[in-house]
Amino acid sequence: MAGNTIISSNWYADQQLIVTQISGNVEQEDVLHWEQTLHAALDQVADSGVFNIFVNLHGFNAVDLNVHKYFRSIVPLTLARYGWKVGYVAMFPEEAEKIVITRNRNIQCIAAAHCHHDVTKMEKYETLYSSENEHFFIDVEEAAAWISGLDC
Secondary structure, eight states, X not given: OOTTOEEEEEEETTTTEEEEEEEEEEOHHHHHHHHHHHHHHHXXXXXXXXXXEEEXXXXXXXXXXXXXXXXXXXXXXXXXTBTOOOGGGGGOHHHHTTOOOOBGGGOEEEEEEEEXXXXXXXXXXXXXXXXXXXXXXXXXXXXXXHHHTOOO
16 A cells, blocks of 8 residues: 555444545555545444444555446445435446446445545536435535535
C-alpha cells in the first residue's frame, strides 16, 4: 500500500450510518482491502435494517486504468444488493440495465453522499444524477454534515 493511502469502512449503529473511505494513490490490493472493509461494515447492519452511506473518495487516485475499472463498479454493485441504485449509473445505460436491485438480508440503503476531489465530475453528477436522498460533494465536511443530518 502507498504511504498516504487511507482505507476504512465503519458502521455507526447509533446513526445507522456507514462511512467508507479510500484515498491516496491506490493499487489493486488497496481496492480489494477497501472492498473487504465495506462488506464487513455492511455485515454489521442488522437484518431488515436500514442505513445511510457516506462514500468518501476525496483524494482517490487509481494508479492505472485496470485498478480504476475494477474499482468503479464496487459501489454501484454493492449498494444494489441493498436496494439502492446509484444515480450516476445512468451514464452507462447498457451496464445500468444489467444491475439487479435486491435486498440482501432485507436491508435497505436509504440515502447516499458521495465525495470526490474532482470539481467538474462532482458538479456534473450533482446536476444530472442527484436526488432528494443522494448528493455529490467536493467538500468532505459538507458531505458528512448532509448525510449525518438525515434520519433513517
